[in-house]
Amino acid sequence: MNAITILFLSIICLGLFLSFLRMLSGPTAPDRAVAVDTMTTIIVATLVLVAFILERYIYLDVALVYSLISFVGLVALARFLEKGF
Amino acid sequence: MKELLSLRGLIALFLLVVIGVGIFSAVGKIPFGQPDSEVGSAYLEDGRQETGAANTVTSVVVGYRALDTLGEVAVLFIAATGLSTILATSKKRIDRKLEDASLVLKTGCRVFFPMILLFGAYLFIHGHLTPGGGFQGGAVIGSAFLLTYLGCSGRRVSRTASRSLESLSGFGFVFLGLIGLMVGESYFLSNFLPKGELYSLLSAGIFPLIYILIGLKVGAEFAGVIDSMIEESR
């Protein structure tokens, strides 16, 4: 937890904040879904970075689950919007 | 915003303030960051020698409180059975034109379905060494079946297969407990297999077996729930 990691986390928080504003103010439903997709990807990177700061190797499993599973919910939303299933 | 200003809204806000003050004065004085639980520290101190599992959460869930877990698995079973019973009486059927999935989604579904299944199996086999376990692995397997329903339209989960897998796993759980009652230290779900070495895969006695059974059961439950909700309500 030195100065460089604090800088990295601050930059990531800025990106998260802008996508959160898009989630609140997006005019249509696909806008908000894209914003949540972006936040998911940013959060996976954040989880890996936090695991590096805390120095535990086993915490990487959570990021592994997240990167493999998180697209299923968004695909469900997309298939509903195109009147799919 | 309109709901807040009616009479009902004002009564609800008043109730909410009462509930909030009650909750806060009841539990808000618990100090943050200093847990004062002798049970937890006792589990942490003695858990490795008594159970042989490296993950203490696993030894709490399937070791010290295994009877509790059996009750929760029973709640899961009742919820899934009730859902399929409620939805099976549906008569109204809406026929509508369905869009086909795109090529990218179809290919992705075919590629990722076995990988997600394999990863769920990894989670519940290694539940006593790394974070993860039966409940998480079962949920991962359930979302793999959700992906199948989204991408490859036309494929279904066989109803009898999911039911029989679920029943067999629940039966296996109780059967392991009964064996422990007969062979081991004569209480239900006692750990009768050898403990093994601490960080190796074959350790912790019956914990990996119970977690494999729980994983199969939860996965079959969620697959059945998704099948009922999508197919019966179409």
Place this chain on the structure above:
Amino acid sequence: MYYLGVVVTGVGVLFLCLGGIGLFRFPDVYNRVQAGTKCTTLGAFATIIGVGIMEPTWFWKTLIIALFILATNPISSHSLGRAAYKSGTELAEGSVVDMASEFEEYSEE
């Protein structure tokens, strides 16, 4: 080795922030899909690999996470863009061409 990892991670974090800015600034859904998924995919890839370079014993697991991100992110972004087009979201004011309407699959209405 440590400083190489710091540099790679810094590049990745910068791309993540740029993805957020693009998502906030662009005018319609289709542009936002570009900013929100291409940019952050590169950013997350570089960040995770950078952590793996900083801590060499973690490298293989971080490589697997990065490959999963690289493989699953296009599926969700493609589905969302297709769903936005099929559900009739309009293009932005200054758009010049709508090539998807020339294909049979998208222009049936």
Place this chain on the structure above:
Amino acid sequence: MIIIATVTVFFMLGAALSVFFFKDLMNAVVASSLVSLTATVLFYLLQAPDVAMAEAAIGVALVTGIFVVAIRRTERYEK
């Protein structure tokens, strides 16, 4: 660590409040998915990787899918 916890709690409460104001139920489902996402990060920062994994697998994928199926069966807009 406290920076990212504060920002995440802010996101979580903002998304939960926006559930109250959305008229389109799809937007409410997207916001509740975001609540699950941020709750995962909070569980992770509270040193509970088991619980974070369960919340990630269930809250983001399964619950969103089940809500979407129920909305498709009933109606999409409130009122």
Place this chain on the structure above:
Amino acid sequence: MSFLSSYIYYIGAFGLIIIGLLVILLKRNLIKVIIGINLLDTGVNLFLISTGYLKGGTAPIFSPGYGAVPSAMVDPVPQGLVLTAIVIGASVLALALSLGIKVYDHYGTLDLDKVRGQRW
């Protein structure tokens, strides 16, 4: 800053519980009420986990390369409790949604004012 670092998780948990109760009490749409139940569930889980946190502690998992002593680990009992509560919550949510689908079939609406005797 010290107040924030001590109580930020409690603020999040209580805020989520209050917002969930607000949605349950005030909204008329059945599916939105169920979303409120989901929010309340998450808030309660977050509160239970944060009572077991030890400042500066690590996860209650022993691993070969990491020398952690048991006195520097967080409490494992709330984690085991919440782990099953999340899965139970998801399946009960699916049961509630199936009841909502049957209500829609029978009355033709999701508005709880129009369903007799369901709303105050």
